[in-house]
Amino acid sequence: MAPRTIRKKPASAAGPRRPAPRPDPDESARTQAVADRLHTLAIHLLRWLRKEDEALGLSGSRLSALSVVVFAGPVSLGDLAAAEQVRPPSMTPVVLALEQAGLVKRRAHPADRRTVLVEATAKGREQLTRGRRLRVGQLANLLEGFPARELDELERTVDMLRQKLEDDRSG
Amino acid sequence: MAPRTIRKKPASAAGPRRPAPRPDPDESARTQAVADRLHTLAIHLLRWLRKEDEALGLSGSRLSALSVVVFAGPVSLGDLAAAEQVRPPSMTPVVLALEQAGLVKRRAHPADRRTVLVEATAKGREQLTRGRRLRVGQLANLLEGFPARELDELERTVDMLRQKLEDDRSG
DNA sequence: TTGCTTAGTTAGCCTAACTAAAGTATGCTT
DNA sequence: AAGCATACTTTAGTTAGGCTAACTAAGCAA
Numbered sequence: 031m032a033p034r035t036i037r038k039k040p041a042s043a044a045g046p047r048r049p050a051p052r053p054d055p056d057e058s059a060r061t062q063a064v065a066d067r068l069h070t071l072a073i074h075l076l077r078w079l080r081k082e083d084e085a086l087g088l089s090g091s092r093l094s095a096l097s098v099v100v101f102a103g104p105v106s107l108g109d110l111a112a113a114e115q116v117r118p119p120s121m122t123p124v125v126l127a128l129e130q131a132g133l134v135k136r137r138a139h140p141a142d143r144r145t146v147l148v149e150a151t152a153k154g155r156e157q158l159t160r161g162r163r164l165r166v167g168q169l170a171n172l173l174e175g176f177p178a179r180e181l182d183e184l185e186r187t188v189d190m191l192r193q194k195l196e197d198d199r200s201g
Numbered sequence: 202m203a204p205r206t207i208r209k210k211p212a213s214a215a216g217p218r219r220p221a222p223r224p225d226p227d228e229s230a231r232t233q234a235v236a237d238r239l240h241t242l243a244i245h246l247l248r249w250l251r252k253e254d255e256a257l258g259l260s261g262s263r264l265s266a267l268s269v270v271v272f273a274g275p276v277s278l279g280d281l282a283a284a285e286q287v288r289p290p291s292m293t294p295v296v297l298a299l300e301q302a303g304l305v306k307r308r309a310h311p312a313d314r315r316t317v318l319v320e321a322t323a324k325g326r327e328q329l330t331r332g333r334r335l336r337v338g339q340l341a342n343l344l345e346g347f348p349a350r351e352l353d354e355l356e357r358t359v360d361m362l363r364q365k366l367e368d369d370r371s372g
Numbered sequence: 373t374t375g376c377t378t379a380g381t382t383a384g385c386c387t388a389a390c391t392a393a394a395g396t397a398t399g400c401t402t
Numbered sequence: 403a404a405g406c407a408t409a410c411t412t413t414a415g416t417t418a419g420g421c422t423a424a425c426t427a428a429g430c431a432a
Contacts, residue, residue, distance in 0.1 A: 122411060123388095142398075170236035181232065317379075
């Protein structure tokens with residue numbers, strides 16, 4: 031059905047009116063409680079999703095590196111190492127393994143032949159997409175049957191949190 | 202951050218799990234989209250929180266074992282190994298390290314002296330609580346300033362998802 | 373007693389993922 | 403050209419975590 035944002039104030043559960051954002055101790059405790067539950071949920075959710083990754087046959091560090099290569103385009107081995115917060119020597123075997131699996135290709139930088147440019151192959155992109163789809167599909171099963179209204183709420187909340195996270199990282 | 206290509210795919214391609222009660226293509230695509238964003242959020246959230254753990258000085262497996270000991274009360278080494286899904290020999294050094302750190306205590310089972318009972322010390326409980334508080338506090342900062350209505354929504358959604366997860370695990 | 377079972381430890385080995393330091397090839401500057 | 407800088411690889415070693423097999427100690431049963 032049309033995923034339209036049906037907005038309705040949940041008068042029942044909304045609690046007392048809070049006209050101004052001030053450091054209310056009650057509200058702070060409430061925030062903590064919600065944070066705690068969100069924390070636990072995130073852990074359980076990812077643990078639950080991890081089993082999907084095993085089907086891919088890629089270890090965590092390789093999967094993570096592949097993801098950087100796929101999304102950040104051709105990237106030097108050094109930059110890739112930096113993105114993954116490891117030293118270049120640690121990245122060398124990871125890239126080699128990915129190359130042997132046919133998921134990335136290494137080529138020389140056109141202007142600086144010292145530099146190894148790593149780029150994703152079509153197969154690499156596919157594989158990452160497939161893994162993502164496995165996870166997301168699994169998660170979608172969980173959400174299947176949620177009424178549209180709940181999905182709307184969830185989406186809005188998720189976006190808000192992502193925004194906050196981003197703000198925090200840059201700010 | 203990720204250039205997501207959300208494709209309208211038949212739901213069958215996504216998850217092997219259960220037949221949806223009604224395969225409405227629109228709603229299914231919507232569900233996938235929300236799942237995708239939730240997935241990304243969970244990853245980012247935990248990655249962002251991980252840095253808090255470093256302050257604790259406990260590796261993942263030790264932290265996890267400690268958490269079992271704290272919450273499941275005195276537990277035999279074998280049961281602990283089973284809970285952590287490893288073999289008993291792998292658990293031995295973990296428990297030793299926790300004991301050396303003063304976080305757990307080992308004692309003989311009163312009725313069966315072969316059995317090693319592992320129980321948390323006050324320090325162990327504190328440390329776990331502290332770690333949790335670090336994470337949750339960090340997360341709470343993120344939520345600080347959310348209007349009460351949003352918190353309510355978030356809480357309800359989180360609880361729903363946790364319920365679903367539990368259902369899935371048992372069912 | 374003798375012998376089997378169970379709980380945990382010890383010993384020895386494996387893999388993954390990291391590291392620092394040294395080596396090699398290339399680029400840049402003077 | 404000479405010499406330093408940079409980008410990566412190689413080498414050698416660490417750490418964390420896992421495993422099996424063999425051992426010790428304790429319980430149980432005939």
